Amino acid sequence: MDVGDIVKIETDKGIFEGILLPSIDENIITIKMKNGYNVGILKENIKNIEVIAKGEKPKYELPPLNIKKNENLKTVSILSTGGTVASKVDYKTGAVHPSFTADDLIRAVPELLDIANIKGRAILNILSENMKPEYWKKIAEEIKKEVKDGADGIVIAHGTDTMSYTAAALSFMVKADVPIVLVGAQRSSDRPSSDAPLNLISAVLAAKENIKGVYVVMHGESGDTFCYLHKGVKVRKCHSSRRDAFKSINTIPIAKINPFTKEITYLQEVEKSENTKNVEINTNLEEKVALIKIYPGMDGEIIRFYVDKGYIGIVLEGTGLGHAPDYIFDDIKYAIDNDVVVVMTTQTINGRVNMNVYSNGRELQKLGVIGCEDMLPEVALVKLMYLLGNYDVEDVKGLINKNLVGEIEYRSRFDCY
């Protein structure tokens, strides 16, 4: 008896017939009945079970679309990392199959063909919560390949949980003369209400703009009306479930994209592409960097733990303007005395670190803690990994609070909070 077989199950409560599905529990047999509903039957209630027909292996292969390249359109490569930007539901079994190929994407969102020539492939197959720095490197390498192969823009389909970390990492690691746009979905693509199609259309629209840099494209509001183009180092997921979870922090979005009219309205200056198709990557990263959140009553031992484990960079997510309780000062000192670079960001997320206002901040600076201006804690973490992977400690200390790729803005806009 295999999953997919049509089975007949006799129980005290009558006979059940349906397609055998993978079990959720060893004591339960689950079938999909003819009326489409799934039902579970306790094994102890089963009197007899027989296979009526062997299941046919479902075929998901569809004939190739054979789409001809349109010479008037730019070419956009869509690289999938495992978030299901497009997927098919097998209503026979209820299984959801992610789609990765260009053909799949085009079948799901045929509008893409009017915007660009689409290339597409899966480069990773992971859930974004399982992302690691080594995968960032892999993505950077694949981007380089695609640009060398002639892509005019890159779209990375990514799970939303850690999308802003990846965006930050790519911002530091990849110097390309094309736009690199990360995109995801808050409602999975098997649903009719998924935000994936509009996000994807908007991302492809952005990827064929004459710009460069790393960006995130997601819904601009809860309604299906427009998307925002966010700078990759200034964006954060601020809601666990809403479509408009991604917000530009300490700045405003770069542009507003209307996926229906295909209009893009720029809200800020943006770096223009020079149409050279130059691409360089630097994938050196120091992974021994930690992000530690400050809270009342915290035990400073955690800092010593990291130091003793051989960590060489620590990002603190401090309170307010960039503070930490005086009872962990000794632990911070221990880190700095051991040549660990300790930098300060703020858990208010919005606003800038300023460690000159209160004595606590001044003390921390005296200990050697470096304030990171208006940089997001996650971005500071990734930046510190990048810097420690490429520079010696003294240079790192000099660069951490200097703007490299747009991660720090020295002017605090009024209209972004």
Added chain:
Amino acid sequence: MEIDYEKIGLKVGLEIHQQLNTKRKLFCHCPTIIRDDEPDGEIVRVLRPSLSEMGEVDRAALIEARKGKKFIYQYYNDTTCLVELDEEPPHLPSEEALKIALEVALLMNMNIVDVAYVMRKIVIDGSNTSGFQRTIFLARDGYIETSEGKVRITSLCLEEDAARKIEERDDAVVYNLDRLGIPLVEISTAPDIKTPKMAKEAAKRIGELLRVTGKVKRGLGTIRQDINISIKDGARIEVKGVQDLDLIEKVVENEVIRQLNLLKIRDELKERNAEVVEKIYDVTEIFKNCKSKIIQNALKKKNGKVKAIVLKGFAGLVGREIQPGRRLGTEFSDRAKVIAGVGGIFHTDELPKYGITEEDVKRLKEFVNAGELDAVIIVADEESKVDKALEAVIERAKEALVGVPEETRKALSDGNTAYLRPLPGAARMYPETDIPPIIIKEGMIEEIRANLPELPEEKFERFKREYRLNDELAKKMVLSYYVDLFEYLCNKFKNVKPVLIATTLENTLKEIRREGYDINKLENRHFEELFKALSNGEIAKEAIIEVLKGFCEYPDKSIDEILEIKGLKRLSKEEVEKIIEDIIKEHLDVVKEKGLKAYGFLMGRCMAKLRGKADGKLVNDILKKKLEEII
């Protein structure tokens, strides 16, 4: 026309949707209330059909998607949340709803599944923000009894109700989210129903069993009946949204008549070698100067056109009545209206009329080369709509050659039905991965089984026995919205006659509602205060109606305040004696003249003054005594 339903092979199945009266919605913690005040805001969304494994989409789904409409959802900050807006995963299902559904399943002798799964049923008309309706298959294989035999119940599902449609615009449909997520039980019968009367009886019985739980919503729109109807050689027709029980019989009857007539028309068409010509003629020139307002208005539109098709051999049949007041031509125009949204559609069987002259018709027929036996259909509107409409008519006319097309139709208030959409394909369902499977423990089923409510017939007998209600009142009370309140009041106020409580709840309330009082304002508290006062002798039973009216007008006031306002404070015996004495004194001449026979006249005077303030019997006694004293 007497129809032998057995001979024509009538098969009817019911699908009944009943809202449950739970504290919270099925998949979130919002209250289950419908609102009529202004929403706090709106969200615009689009839906797209998702691809199935073979890249095909459901045909009903496709028609909706083709319309390319946007959906506008109205929300309330305090009674709808992110779940209805499809901005947050569903919460675990309401346990209360689950228990009520299981209770209903047991009342219908059903088998409950061991493990239930929440499924997503694809629905992309916008009525669900997610694009699917969440539904749980809970039980199967039950039955109910009717006087014409058993009707099997094939399934009971617990579902979320859809959003409430507010308005349909050209480019968008507006929904209110208040109804989305209210728990519903969906009960489906087998096609065991053999006559229209049996259909009504089965629906009534299911309704009764739902109501005895005391946990279902009452009132307009809280129960909806869909009816599946077929006859031999006919087709399965799904009639949606019959809200009134009394209409069920008529709907079945009329649908049978419609199918029989369509079959007759088919046979005649065959005899005539009728044929649908798949050519659309532009006849705008002919109607350029036509007097018809509808046509002139259509021609004023951008790209306004009049076009025609020829139905060879259809003459006389397009105008043939197939249901009271509805013709084959009505079926054509239904399709054209639903699919293309056109206004002006005419057929030659009804012409000349509507400002279209005989001369117009003659020129039309000549132009399209239509003979005596042919019918011509014309549509006037904006060109793309006209083409779409005529294509739809061609399709429907071809179906007339075959017989009865399978359709989903909507019930009209006169018991007829009109085209709604094609019959949906097999439901596209896949599991709701955001909610774990629900293991229904035997212990829970047993607990519910042990506490099942009385069946209506048991309650009926008990009410007659225990409360001494007559048949009519007992029957009314058993099915009353107030049945639980009735028993509560009877047990709490033992010195008040149950008949009085029952007539108050069933008859008096109806009476004052007819007078225009809003009895929805009345809560249990009001009735309790009322009968407490009655029980304590603070008011007379004659005052009941005025007190209830008072509570409707001032629901926040106490009974004392109401009595004050209405001047109904019960008088003490002494006060009553005083008033009666005064009345006698006032009419001493009458007393002298008539003696004891003045009683009737004086009683009238007394009651005019004392109604509601003193018990009639007391007044009677005092008056008699006083009269006797005087004489």
